[in-house]
Amino acid sequence: MLILSAFFSGMEIAYVSSNKIHIEIEKKQNNFLSGILKKITKRPSKFIATMLVGNNIALVIYGFFMGDLLMEYIPLAGFGGLLVQTIISTLIILLTAEFLPKVFFQIYANSLVKVFAVPAYFFYVLFSFISEFIIWISDLVLKLIFKSEGDTVQLTFSKLELGNYISEQMDISEAKEEMDSEIQIFQNALDFSEVKSREAMIPRTEVVAVDIDTSPKELAKLFTETGLSKILVYNENIDDILGYIHSFELFKKPANLKKVLMPVVFVPETMLVKDVLGILSKKRKSLAVVIDEYGGTSGIITVEDIIEELFGEIEDEHDSIALIEEELGEDHFKFSARLEVDYLNENYKLDLEESENYETLGGLIVNHTEEIPEKGETVEIDKFTFTILEVSNTKIELVELKIIHED
Structure with missing residues (x-):
């Protein structure tokens, strides 16, 4: 009876915990198992009710046999004897028929739903009348008291x-x-839908911008050197962005930059990129300046940067920043500190700690050391050893990463 109770408890939690898309795909395989899965999952509420009915019947029968067994081996009379027998019986049920099977079935839910589909279908048919009666009563209560529609089948996935x-x-x-x-x-x-502007932007240190007093000739030269089509213009420093200039505007031969200056959109670091894309589309712009909480320039974000969040890196002939990622050996790498932590985790299965405090590998190291390390310095974070290969006054450029294995 305990084995049956464990089975019913396990299948109940396995179905609830299983990935419904996984089950739907299995049901499309057109084989014997898919047919069984279609039948037992056609009405989820009936399947759950069947498992509950089966579990209760198994526990009732267990109670009869366990009571006689305990009376034989623990012949205690009175309330004290009843209490001891109840505690022992309850502990056995909780351990063998509830806790352990539910944990096991929850971990391997997708697999075990398929493995035990046939015996589950047997009990589904056996207890069909009782399950239908229970569902009818529950639907009646829901409709009369709670004004609910009762049993409904979920047709969508979360x-x-x-x-x-x-x-x-x-x-x-x-x-x-x-x-x-x-x-x-x-x-x-x-x-x-969860990506923020600061996760997709070009950081302040890589933004190309010029002072408002720059001559059109100097700007034209900068356009040629960088290959950019738009360059930001600031007043005195990059925290005071006035707008941007498109390279086509220089064909008008302006006397100064103010004549061809175009307004720019400002967005906060915390704004979601899907909202930024909506704003840029409405204003027919392709570039926005990302500002921090103090109003300073944090970076810029373009429509291309937002699209890359969906389709991956889009390279063109003007992309000049070469980010290094080399596998030097087993668990031994050389990375540009500009690479994002989630990118490295996804592509190299490193399991580096991710946080809202930083996005890049350099940010991870600085967040841990609370300062910019010296060239050649070694930093240990969890199971990783970072050796600083290249560093400037303001940021880490290149690091060597090794994974430490505990012996």
């Missing part, structure tokens, strides 16, 4: 279920040289 299924497919693809681009785009699309 974003979490979609995300979990895509993550499973990405884990399966680990052994492949290249992940299916459609899976990656789908995963990016699910994460897109």
